[in-house]
Amino acid sequence: MDEQRERPGVPPWQRWVERTGRGPAWRSSLLVAVFAQAGSGWAAQEQTGRVALDVFARLLLLLGPLLLVWRHQYPVAVAYGVSAVTLVYIGAGFPYGPVFISLALACFAAVIAGHRRAAWGAVGLLWAGHLLIGHWLYRLLPPAGDGPAPWGQELGITAWVLAILAVSELVRIRREQWSLARAERAAAEKRRVNEERLRIARELHDVLAHSISVINVQAGVGLALLDSDPEQARSALTTIKAASKEALGEVRQVLDTLRTPGDAPRAPAPGLDRLPELAEQAAAAGLTVDITTDGDARALPPGADLAAFRILQEALTNVVRHSGSRTARVRLSWQPRALELRVDDEGPATGGPAGGSGNGLVGMRERAAALGGTIEAGPRPDGGFRVIAGLPLPADPTGAPAAAPREAQTADPTADPAAAPAAVPSQEDP
Incomplete structure (x- = not known):
């Protein structure tokens, strides 16, 4: 690992691939991008009180999945980046919908990689920003004439945030258990081989x-x-x-x-x-x-x-x-x-x-x-x-x-x- 870190001219993401065997997540990110574009268009039809989707909204819906491509290589940066993109999308008054999927995957990748604090921080940033926008900054932000967000909606957002973190922690625990079980099986097999020798x-x-x-x-x-x-x-x-x-x-x-x-x-x-x-x-x-x-x-x-x-x-x-x-x-x-x-x-x-x-x-x-x-x-x-x-x-x-x-x-x-x-x-x- 130290040799890889010292190799000149090798980008960090390539060292990550060599060390973990996991490259950029293009396919899953593309799937999220397609779903976010299509799902947000359907959500815009249902949420008539929000700002209609424009080119800026479509770019934000693409930027989140684009960051997800490097979620295995840079889980902390991607988690905070997707959280910021999602917060800008919400502050611009665009319809709620599949935009949150990118943040869920980014936090999930951060927890699995062992960066639990980063995942909690990214989700906390979105929750605090949404609370600020919905109850204090709504007069200054689109859509025009918008009122304060109902507290029931805040409870729904809070439940969604906690669900993301709970699922991420559950998957992390299960992966650790699987890894421990694999290590124990490998150790048992090694002991059996040594005993046979x-x-x-x-x-x-x-x-x-x-x-x-x-x-x-x-x-x-x-x-x-x-x-x-x-x-x-x-x-x-x-x-x-x-x-x-x-x-x-x-x-x-x-x-x-x-x-x-x-x-x-x-x-x-x-x-x-x-x-x-x-x-x-x-x-x-x-x-x-x-x-x-x-x-x-x-x-x-x-x-x-x-x-x-x-x-x-x-x-x-x-x-x-x-x-x-x-x-x-x-x-x-x-x-x-x-x-x-x-x-x-x-x-x-x-x-x-x-x-x-x-x-x-x-x-x-x-x-x-x-x-x-x-x-x-x-x-x-x-x-x-x-x-x-x-x-x-x-x-x-x-x-x-x-x-x-x-x-x-x-x-x-x-x-x-x-x-x-x-x-x-x-x-x-x-």
Whole structure:
């Protein structure tokens, strides 16, 4: 806006058009001019006591609509200008009629543009001038022999003035409400887009981090054993291939939601039923995972099932990356209205570079918070690290347990890594 104001040689009305997209109002002003000319001619036939329309009257009836052409660019000047033209028309004794339409539109444009005082001032000027002409100056102004205006007529003029201002204020309020509603819809849409971007970013983070961790560990094993134990190196490469294939499949599933929004995913989202598979993937990276369950397991809502899986996935990934322990204990505590997930490792922290983005714990907290749950993560008093997630759950109306992950199982890192499916956790420094 400052650049436009400083541009030399650009008239103000052009800067207004560039800023607001509204140019001179030629068509509506022409329509008002035609109506004022025709309507005033009909009014002159009915008001025989007024001065007959002449060339001067016709020019005044054209001047008002002509000023309206620039009512969007100069609303204050147009409002006062049309008020003055209308007052001259009335002072000359010409018939009442459509001449007031120009003033109504000028005041309406001023109010809409936010110049309420200017609109009130222009209308007040006309009202005060009409009152002065009708009761004090009528002897000096045409028509000859005219008497004072009846007070009933003044009441009608006053009501007309108030009606113009009331309608203008009503339209202004409605426009502000529409503008506010549009802004709220735009803000809501922006929030929805941001939330969707965050969800997709979190999914990609969780999908890639665990698989990359497994690939990194197995690549190190393969390099170390390439010459001394080719068969073990081959197994490590097989695990890398399986992990990368799994990661690619899940990344493709996430990206499909971007290409075809609203379509159902082609593959089901992971849940706790894949926890044994997650343990096998961790085993391929050299981490023994001991899984225990308390309480009666039951089916979870899809959102809670995915969040529980991703939280456990992230916690195990952190153990692989940041802990010197090669054992992790996962405990699922099923309560009537909540599910508690606990992941413990014995430590100690490796202190080495994690290579992650530092968003793992943040992502876990966001997932839990989206369901109204909590995340507690920190060092244990006896060493190691602990992650506790509490996810609120709806009460099971049937009370019947549902399918759940296998209980009390241990994934052995000595098992054949080639049989382990690829993995999908995330990353964060505890």
